[in-house]
Amino acid sequence: MDGVHDLGGKEGFGPIDVDEPETPFHYPWEGRVWAIVQSTGVADWTIDWWRHVRELIEPGDYLTRRYFDQWMQTQTAALIDSGVLTVEEVSTGVSQSAPEAGGPPMRPDEVLPAAASFAEDFSREIDAAPAFTVGDRVRARSMGAPGHCRLPQYARGRAGVIHAHHGAHVLPDASAQGEERAEHIYSVVFEADALWPEASGRRDRVFLDLWESYLERP
Amino acid sequence: MTSFESSRVAEIHRELHTHLPSEPALRVKALESLLVEKGLLDSRTVDAWVEAYTEEIGPKRGAHVVAKAWTDPAYKARLMADAPAAIDEFGYLGGATSHLKVVENTDTVHNLVVCTLCSCYPFSILGIAPNWYKTAAYRARAVRDPRGVLAEFGVEIGDEVEVRVWDSTAELRYLVLPQRPAGTEDRDETALAGLVTRNSMIGTQRDLSPKTGEAS
Numbered sequence: 228m229d230g231v232h233d234l235g236g237k238e239g240f241g242p243i244d245v246d247e248p249e250t251p252f253h254y255p256w257e258g259r260v261w262a263i264v265q266s267t268g269v270a271d272w273t274i275d276w277w278r279h280v281r282e283l284i285e286p287g288d289y290l291t292r293r294y295f296d297q298w299m300q301t302q303t304a305a306l307i308d309s310g311v312l313t314v315e316e317v318s319t320g321v322s323q324s325a326p327e328a329g330g331p332p333m334r335p336d337e338v339l340p341a342a343a344s345f346a347e348d349f350s351r352e353i354d355a356a357p358a359f360t361v362g363d364r365v366r367a368r369s370m371g372a373p374g375h376c377r378l379p380q381y382a383r384g385r386a387g388v389i390h391a392h393h394g395a396h397v398l399p400d401a402s403a404q405g406e407e408r409a410e411h412i413y414s415v416v417f418e419a420d421a422l423w424p425e426a427s428g429r430r431d432r433v434f435l436d437l438w439e440s441y442l443e444r445p
Numbered sequence: 446m447t448s449f450e451s452s453r454v455a456e457i458h459r460e461l462h463t464h465l466p467s468e469p470a471l472r473v474k475a476l477e478s479l480l481v482e483k484g485l486l487d488s489r490t491v492d493a494w495v496e497a498y499t500e501e502i503g504p505k506r507g508a509h510v511v512a513k514a515w516t517d518p519a520y521k522a523r524l525m526a527d528a529p530a531a532i533d534e535f536g537y538l539g540g541a542t543s544h545l546k547v548v549e550n551t552d553t554v555h556n557l558v559v560c561t562l563c564s565c566y567p568f569s570i571l572g573i574a575p576n577w578y579k580t581a582a583y584r585a586r587a588v589r590d591p592r593g594v595l596a597e598f599g600v601e602i603g604d605e606v607e608v609r610v611w612d613s614t615a616e617l618r619y620l621v622l623p624q625r626p627a628g629t630e631d632r633d634e635t636a637l638a639g640l641v642t643r644n645s646m647i648g649t650q651r652d653l654s655p656k657t658g659e660a661s
Contacts, residue, residue: 260473261494262491285462333487349544396616437615
């Protein structure tokens with residue numbers, strides 16, 4: 228989707244707050260949100276569905292709410308969509324149904340093992356041979372896609388070079404719809420002056436990790 | 446059942462926007478107590494997650510990996526070839542690091558990491574991402590004006606240095622291997638790890654020279 232989440236290269240934003248405190252959470256509620264997201268969820272969710280739920284936040288809220296506020300909004304909306312909570316329950320803070328059948332909630336002593344086990348492997352073996360090899364010139368597809376898509380607008384239609392091939396990974400576009408499909412994935416390098424009109428003569432480069440169906444021969 | 450329907454979720458977001466208080470602390474409190482009431486969440490587990498990412502899982506892990514790479518060429522070779530396996534030697538493999546890549550700064554290359562589409566970050570070795578990393582301003586500007594962003598962090602990059610920006614658009618995560626500062630030959634791994642900052646492993650700091658007057 229061509230949402231406001233696709234921020235790369237958008238102009239008009241001001242300076243970065245480089246002096247903020249280094250503490251992981253700036254308000255107590257931010258740590259609670261982080262923890263709630265690590266501890267709750269539904270079995271059929273994928274990381275890409277969760278990201279898509281986040282990018283569906285109202286554009287004004289997406290651009291103005293703090294990161295962990297967006298996480299809370301995402302987790303709440305996803306739990307409602309999956310039938311775990313209702314809007315009314317969240318609004319009133321009062322449960323209107325018996326506790327869910329199912330396993331007990333995560334215990335405190337399960338936290339550190341869970342943090343280590345969250346190393347999810349997204350690589351897959353596929354039969355198809357890779358269409359590109361390192362050094363090939365490619366062009367990113369000019370069109371976006373409905374739903375979740377990890378091809379940023381700023382790279383669309385632009386020419387780059389295959390920098391590395393990383394085997395095949397789960398395709399987020401499908402994964403965000405609850406389907407698993409894998410494609411070859413490549414690091415593609417773009418010269419800055421192929422992306423930005425003001426970058427002429429600047430020797431900077433931008434590397435993106437792009438799936439094969441995001442790319443075509445120039 | 447999860448719907449996997451964009452329009453349905455967009456409608457839920459609008460309803461939540463209308464019905465919930467604007468103060469996030471109030472909304473989180475209500476959500477936590479609702480989940481506890483439903484038997485889906487234990488508040489002690491929430492405390493344990495906060496503690497884990499405040500005390501245990503943070504940039505000290507990444508600093509340890511960097512200092513090891515500076516002092517042990519064989520470890521550095523393993524880190525550059527297969528970073529997940531190399532960080533797993535210390536038990537640091539975990540959330541968002543199963544496809545980790547290490548990119549090395551040199552005299553002529555500076556690396557900078559961003560996620561323009563969300564805020565992807567190698568949690569298990571760097572902990573919770575800084576707030577600025579997750580802001581719209583950093584996500585928008587890092588790919589387009591990396592030298593301007595770096596200047597705001599006090600990093601001046603000469604014309605002879607190429608800036609490489611890594612936009613984490615997939616499940617690969619990037620860790621910058623900063624340069625070992627000159628004059629640190631007599632420092633051991635632990636002392637060196639003390640010089641490595643979180644920002645230097647994201648790329649918003651370049652020079653890790655000990656501050657003047659600091660004991661070596």
